[in-house]
Amino acid sequence: MELLSATLARVKPSPTIAVTTKAAELKAAGQDVIGLGAGEPDFDTPQNIKDAAIAAIDLGRTKYTPVDGIPELKRAICEKFKRDNGLDYTPAQVTVGTGGKQVLYNALMATLNPGDEVVIPAPYWVSYPDMVLLAQGTPVIAEAQLQTGYKLTAEQLEAAMTPKTKWLIFNSPSNPTGAGYNRDELKALTDVLMQHPHVWVMTDDMYEHLAYDDFRFCTPAEVEPRLHDRTLTVNGVSKAYAMTGWRIGYAAGPEKLIAAMRKIQSQSTSNPCSVSQWAAVEALTGPQDFIAENNAVFKRRRDLVASMLNEIEGVTCPVPEGAFYVYPSIAGLIGKTSAGGAEIGSDEDFATALLEETGVAVVFGAAFGLSPAFRISYATSDAALTEACTRIQRFCAGLR
Incomplete structure (x- = not known):
């Protein structure tokens, strides 16, 4: 065997x-x-964040926590989405995982059936197609070109859509290119998505705060509010807060999806590190300068x-x-x-x-x-x- x-x-x-x-x-x-x-x-990692982790240890906050995040962190995440993105979520619509990668993986595992397609713009972060494959889905690669600054056009997105498409995975600013979509470029893509109501949006905003010159970050559910109820907005503390090793990612989306992702996490890792969660509370609510x-x-x-x-x-x-x-x-x-x-x-x-x-x-x-x-x-x-x-x-x- x-x-x-x-x-x-x-x-x-x-x-x-x-x-x-x-x-x-x-x-x-x-x-x-x-x-x-x-x-x-x-x-x-900034000193105030490290101090919050040390305080958590000293206070004995080293036990199991709720499967997908402590209430304090979920509230901080809701406040962050409102403050930075104009998005309204309740704590029941928020999940916290062991890094952004686990959050993405949970969502795909919770939603994909054999034959479901996931549109992934290329160049893409190396893990997207393989996570789709692990979840029994089919990656559909839509190639963005050098001539467009490695940004997908509305025409390319439309061409990649089929009746089998379940998700679009969207990453801006991008790993590996650093390409960031401005509001007009993103609106062109969300207009296409509005024509395909069966397609959900998984947006990886991990590099949100790493933006230069006059570029202004925006996220799909912010640009097109009608996508709010079929968008999973994923983020984390790894990049902007120099907390890669702390392993805290999070997302917000429809409550039914979040509950399904919690179920997956409950049978894999259970809760993210308790100390890292308290450090993340400080990261999101403390000084940002x-x-x-x-x-x-x-x-x-x-x-x-x-x-x-x-x-x-x-x-x-x-x-x-x-x-x-x-x-x-x-x-x-x-x-x-x-x-x-x-x-x-x-x-x-x-x-x-x-x-x-x-x-x-x-x-x-x-x-x-x-x-x-x-x-x-x-x-x-x-x-x-x-x-x-x-x-x-x-x-x-x-x-x-």
Whole structure:
């Protein structure tokens, strides 16, 4: 009898984690490696948030909590949605999970049947299609192009819709591109959704607060209030509050959906870490001024990386509206050979040769569903980014 399930064969391990692991292994072996793969702020968690966690421990708040979140955190989440997005929810319409990834996974597990389709714009976060597959659904990839700044058009969304479509997964600002949809661009998409009342919207707003220049974040249920009752608005504290390891994600949506997601969570992990929940209460209700300070640093790094990459012949790097990634196209480099003799037939070949010959770790574009490109996370020091981009320039100059 075969030990492993057939479902496991439908999915692949996370490529971003694989790149980060490979870079760490090479570093441990003594190689000079600059890892630009991890989607994680290099800032420390703010002190007031850490203090709230310490206080929770001292007060003995270390027991089981309600399955999908303490009342205090659910109230703070309701206040956040009202304050930042103009969205009204009750605590019964809120769920808290062990990171945004669990919240997304719970929703898909609770709603998908075999044959159900989920529209996913590409480039996409690597986990979306595999979570759909694990839940027995069918990912339908709608490719956004470099020419539109990696943003899906209304025509492309319409073309991806079928009677089997159950969800659209929407992520802005985007991982991996940093592309952010303004209100008009988002309204064009919500107009399409209004023509398909059987389609639900799962919006991943994890990078909401990481927005630059004159870009103003907005979320689908805010732009089109008539979508409110078929939208799951997902967010978390990982990125804006530099709390990746604390593992707190949350969402709000129709009460029936939230109850179904709670049922899934009750038979998998049960409650998220109690101490992390109390830290998240402080994150959402405490001072927010450090976000703007961090964003100024991120913007400086974005401009540094984009300008250095755009100096390279054969590379085109759009300047993103948010998050902390760039997604340069390398269409002009395919078919060349590196100084070390590696043939660049794909973006995976490019990333492999770049790591082996220069010690710079990036994630290849095929992992995100749109090639040929690669992703850089600029959530690291200016010095490391300058050195990494200098090495990339040198590597590309050596291609023949």
